[in-house]
Amino acid sequence: MEVKIAPSILAADFSRLKEEVESVETADWLHLDIMDGQFVPNISFGPDVVKAVRSHSSLLFDVHLMVHEPDPFLESFKEAGADRLTVHVEACRHLHRTLSNIRELGLRAGVALNPATPASMVAPVLHLVDLVLVMTVNPGFGGQRFLPETLGKLAEVRRMVERMGVGPVELEVDGGIDSSTAPLVVEAGATALVAGTSIFREPDRSRAIARLREAAGARPAPS
Numbered sequence: 001m002e003v004k005i006a007p008s009i010l011a012a013d014f015s016r017l018k019e020e021v022e023s024v025e026t027a028d029w030l031h032l033d034i035m036d037g038q039f040v041p042n043i044s045f046g047p048d049v050v051k052a053v054r055s056h057s058s059l060l061f062d063v064h065l066m067v068h069e070p071d072p073f074l075e076s077f078k079e080a081g082a083d084r085l086t087v088h089v090e091a092c093r094h095l096h097r098t099l100s101n102i103r104e105l106g107l108r109a110g111v112a113l114n115p116a117t118p119a120s121m122v123a124p125v126l127h128l129v130d131l132v133l134v135m136t137v138n139p140g141f142g143g144q145r146f147l148p149e150t151l152g153k154l155a156e157v158r159r160m161v162e163r164m165g166v167g168p169v170e171l172e173v174d175g176g177i178d179s180s181t182a183p184l185v186v187e188a189g190a191t192a193l194v195a196g197t198s199i200f201r202e203p204d205r206s207r208a209i210a211r212l213r214e215a216a217g218a219r220p221a222p223s
């Protein structure tokens with residue numbers, strides 16, 4: 001499976017969001033980080049911003065809800081143009097219900113794990129999702145350092161998906177992904193890479209995306 005690249009607009013210049021979104025058209029998905037100031041210690045943006053950029057991108061909208069009990073907001077993100085809604089295991093008291101609600105809206109559903117949450121937490125819901133997001137930093141901010149201790153969990157989720165034979169499930173990583181960490185996560189089983197800082201800090205976005213793709217296909221350097 002070709003590795004997907006998902007630029008996170010959290011690292012974009014919000015005063016020029018239209019141009020920023022248009023600058024990453026050579027990627028596969030657009031990653032939109034929704035932070036509620038409760039589940040994570042930061043506030044980003046909501047459905048209105050997702051809606052405002054929807055007409056400026058043809059990419060799949062991969063919406064990462066860092067939101068405590070997100071059910072009341074699912075429909076507004078659908079209306080705004082989300083293609084996939086990913087919710088956190090740690091934020092949903094009734095995870096099956098939330099994931100089923102997302103699917104009933106006709107959207108793809110994803111489930112995310114914080115670095116300290118064990119892989120086994122997603123086992124009961126694997127049949128309800130098309131993506132598992134393994135956070136490689138603690139969510140809340142862009143530009144943090146990749147946590148290498150998440151690599152073992154990534155490999156564990158990959159094995160679990162294969163063992164359970166639940167059909168195609170993307171394995172996404174998010175946080176501190178650049179051309180040096182990309183080969184490590186791909187070797188551990190990642191099929192989709194979220195990258196904020198490493199793409200938006202480069203003036204030439206297509207080049208930054210191409211570099212990440214190339215790194216994703218490279219063998220990790222011996223440590």
Ligand code: DX5
Pocket residue numbers: 008010011031033064137138139140141142143144174175176177194195196197198
């Ligand atoms: C972190 C967000 C990430 C973040 C990644 O809470 O979920 O998507 O934007 O940013 P970088 O690539 O800068 O670590």
Ligand code: ZN
Pocket residue numbers: 008031032033064174194
């Ligand atoms: Zn994210």
